[in-house]
Amino acid sequence: MSVIVFGPTGNVGSFAARTAHQHGAKVVLAMRDTSKSIPGLAMDDEKRGGFERVTADLTKPDTVAAAVKQSGAKRAFIYLAHQAQDHMKATIEALKTSGIELVVFLSSYTVTRFGSLDVPKEEIIPWLHAEVEKNLETTFGSKGYVALRPGAFATNAAGWWRQMIRAGEVQMFAPQLKFDWTAAEDMGGVAGVILAQGPKNGEKIVHIFGPNYISQQQAFEIVQKEALNKPVKLTIIDNPELNTKNMQSLAPGPIAKYLTDKMVARSKESDELEFPNLKEGQDNVQKYTGRPAVTFEQYVKGNKADFE
Incomplete structure (x- = not known):
């Protein structure tokens, strides 16, 4: 399985790329600046692992289409690109027309509170994510995407x-x-497994919460x-x-x-x-990654430099 990860220089994208590779996927790293380093992935390991780099920008649909066609990827990881037009509609269509069959989208737990994707515009964070989910539903259908809805980021x-x-x-x-303090390692870990293996039980929405x-x-x-x-x-x-x-x-x-x-x-x-699906989201980390979710203390110990 060939997958493409947009934003691999970010914490979540990096973990998604590395996890997908660990589960047997051929991973293509799509980034605006291909000279940037990938957190947690040394250049030697990147070469040995057969990772490839392509230039792409989620706010520029033509670059997205070109990257997917060049890579031959069938699954993609994306996140909310705030500067994209029409809530990423053209970008999502570019993913579809260039050959992507499954999109894993880093959404937000805040969408769940509303019970549907019809979120009032003044609820800016859930509204922005829900609008992208709507476009995914329209373009890919209910079986063509997975919305990851993590809690409050530990970062x-x-x-x-x-x-x-x-x-x-x-x-x-x-x-x-x-707050639940969700670790990037857990968000990216679940995303990477879904990229490589698909969602479990056909899940379209996967909550992810910290322990x-x-x-x-x-x-x-x-x-x-x-x-x-x-x-x-x-x-x-x-x-x-x-x-x-x-x-x-x-x-x-x-x-x-x-x-x-x-x-x-x-x-x-x-x-x-605020967190009606807390237990489900905590259990999903174990269900998908096979390990317990990262505690806030573990995150802090492993990322002391973030607080300096």
Whole structure:
């Protein structure tokens, strides 16, 4: 089976590519800049493993079609390309017409809350992902794609806190809010298995959640213990505007504000409403990869440099 992975220089894409290769797939690495290194994949291992590199940009459908035709791939891993037109409609059509039979799309758990793909536009994160899923459904049909819906990325912790850690003080809004802290290794691991072997039981939606449903404050305490070599002050804040400003190190202004608004709303409701498929998503990691999901502590220990 020949597969093409778009975005292999990212953490999830890298794990997807390496996992697909470990499960017997011929892997083609599609990237805007083919001179870039692949995290976790040394050049010698890349050559020995028969990986190939092709130039492609998910915002440019013609490059996608050319890359797929050149590679002969039948399955593809893609992610949300924010600058793509019409919610990646032309890109998805290019995948189909150039020979792709199954797409694995890195979507978001936030879509699930709405019970369908008809998500209000003001719900910007689930809406953006749901619109891509709609285009996949239209172009590939229900058996031609798999939507991976992971939880809150473990790497968000570094994105939120790294700059503040460097300054010696982390300002935390709603410290009691819990997240599952999904590891890129688990997202990419499940994606890679599906690329190589297809989905189990014909699943079209696969939730992926981390094994530690813990609060922000608990997560920071783990970071403090396992990754930091200096004391960092933790200050609890109750100012949503300040939180939005702080979160712009992770996301653009409108998305940072959306995330803050969601944190405010979650503070007033049951956390169980946020992660209704938590147990299923945790079990899916074992089901697909054959190993337990990566804990937040394991992620921090293995990625200390992310917090420096």
